[in-house]
Amino acid sequence: MNQRWDFSSLFKTHLWIVTGKGGTGKTTVTAALGLLGASHGLKTLMVETHGLNHLGDLFEVGKVGYQPKSIRNGLSLAQLNVEEAFEEYVLRQIKFKFIYNAVFNNHYVKNFIDAAPGLSELLTIGKIWALVEDEVRVGKKRNYDLVIVDAPATGHGLSLLTVAQIVVDAVRVGPMKNHADGIIKLLQNPNETLTWLVTLPEEMPVNETVEIEKKLVDQAKVEVGPILINSLWPNILSDTSQKEFRKEKFKDELLKSYEERREQCDFYTTRIKEEFSHRHLIGLPLIYQSSTPLQVAQHLQGVIHQNILGKSL
Amino acid sequence: MMAEAKKEPLHLLLEKKKILICCGSGGVGKTTTAAALAVYASSLGYKTIVLTIDPAKRLANSLGIQKIDFQEKQISKTVLEKAGIKAHGPLFAMMLDTKRTFDEIIKKYSPDPERAQAILENKLYQHLSSLIGGSQEYMAMEKVYEIAQERDYDLIIVDTPPSRHALDFLEAPNKMSSMVGDSILKWFLKPGLFIGRSSIKILDKSMKRIFKTFDKVAGFEFLQDLSTMLISTSGLLEGFQERAQKVELLLHDDETGFLLISAPQPIPLREAAYFYSKIEEYRFPFAGFIFNRVQPLPASSKLPTTLSAAAKAEYFEMQFLFKSLHQRDVGEIQKFKKQIPIDRQLFFKTIPQFDHDIHDLSGLYQLGEKLFLAG
DSSP states (O other): OOOOOOHHHHHTOOEEEEEESTTSOHHHHHHHHHHHHHHTTOOEEEEEOTTOOHHHHHTTOOOOOSSOEEEETTEEEEEOOHHHHHHHHHHHHHOOHHHHHHHOOHHHHHHHHHHSTTHHHHHHHHHHHHHHHHHHHTTOOOSOSEEEEEOOOHHHHHHHHHHHHHHHHHOOSSHHHHHHHHHHHHHTOTTTEEEEEEEOSSHHHHHHHHHHHHHIIIIIOOOEEEEEEEEEOOOOSOHHHHHHHHHTTOOOHHHHHHHHHHHHHHHHHHHHHHHTTTSOEEEEEOOOSSOOHHHHHHHHHHHHHHHHTTOOO | OOOOOOOOHHHHHHHHOSEEEEEOSTTSOHHHHHHHHHHHHHHTTOOEEEEESSOOHHHHHHHTOOSSOOOOEEEOHHHHHHTTOOOSSOEEEEEOOTTOOHHHHHHHHOSSHHHHHHHHHOHHHHHHGGGSTTHHHHHHHHHHHHHHHHSOOSEEEEEOOOOTTSOHHHHHHHHHHHHHTTSGGGGGGSTTTTSSGGGGGGSOHHHHHHHHHHHHHHOHHHHHHHHHHHHHHGGGHHHHHHHHHHHHHHHHSTTEEEEEEEOSSHHHHHHHHHHHHHHHHTTOOEEEEEEEEEOOOOOOOOOOTTSOHHHHHHHHHHHHHHHHHHHHHHHHHHHHHHHSOOOSOOEEEEEEOOSSOOOSHHHHHHHHHHHHSOO
């Protein structure tokens, strides 16, 4: 039951969440997926959370801010932060800015958000929900066909996907419950939302991917899409050459280093294949030729594209 | 006075510091570095403990610790000697339980078990406690405080929870005490506030407006639940706040040092720079940078002349691969150094990427040797 994704099944969804252990390359993958969506003619929006500005730097456009901004043809970027999401959410309920200003001065807002359990996650996922569905709910045309979130690393990324369920369990009635219901409906609908997991062929990233995949299915109840194995060590040394080196009894530090890294990469790639025999796996090469982060993302976009067309790995 | 032998920065650091906190973004090798520091420090004669968060299974095994119990474990002399390490000071390891959350705070600071039970059984409390920002990070730091107070280690090395923003645990003690101290939530603590809707009448005008607004945003029922929960927790908050302030003081102590660990890639380095600026802003005692997993340039030998052209070409491509990765890493670190003013005598170290995972004691010892090496 190996599940394969093609472009039609991928592009029927409207929200992609990119997550994985820290240091696996989530941001670069988010950029590659953004480019992929835009190159297919989808109006695509990439989202960064917690006021980060990694994608702005990668695309060499600097800080973009809270409001979505077009950064290339068909591709936009928004950089969410909790304070602005809070203000926007409250203003939606009470409509009057002067009341907001009277009630929530900045010092209290910051303390309140810090102190209120889960509020930061709830506001972030709430804003993402609004970016995906606001227009659809009132029968208008979507602003964006595809919203791609560069989500926090696994643990915090999972809270983002489960916080709405906690609210629904804890709050019986009121506007917050209705909104949380809407968020859950979006996240748990496999026709709407898809998660992409990014990992590396190393021990800890593989372990964490195994754990998070289970939690995505059991706790967050979201659809798990392709799993990307990033930074695969290149296959430079052919079998015939390897035999030649052996025959010559040639082995220097360089060759030894290469073979050990290659072996480690193969070992963990095999483990990933065993653990996720039912998933669609996409291998991404380690890019070692001199290139800018944007060029790396563009290269990976091509690799992902070819893979989904069924042309490699 | 006798002339002192010239000492390397990390040796000097060990003489001055009792607690070393290893921080940095996820996936940069914090856990391994913390363990290597501990193994090597104990070989120098320090009674050392490493407090670790989520080590790889084999690393945990070689330290003799498991996820299921969170106890201090001594690594026996025989095990150390078998790994080729002549131990001079005892070496301990302990897993920090980051799943320990607010429950512990409630139990610890409740005036009596019945009160604790009432809070723990509160429905809203159950749903929300696991999400309280920074509570896991806070509990990890409180454990460090406890060990520093109650045990007699020469050196405590702390691995910190991975977090994209890595700041959570720095801010945690402060956040925790301000949450119960001067935050907006204090208003909810007034007894009887939400017993019935009519009680809003007793509030002054501006308070009334504030609660009306909250009602509209969050729903009245939710506020009522929140109020009940907070009223039942109010009694125990003072003791907790006092403790949180002590933890905060410990983090600022001269005998504490923060080591910032990063991998030589743009995003971790950018986060390290941000983290460094925060350490300075909060005036935590900064100890130095460790750049981990920097690709070394493996030595090449002269190729046999009899090799085929194809084999030679492949060899040169491998050479190009290592050279590119090496240059990229070194270049990133140079860029980083330029943007950070490292004027004082900071500990600053580059550690090579190993060809394989480090998960046994002798591997940790070798890594430790590299950390303590001159230059």
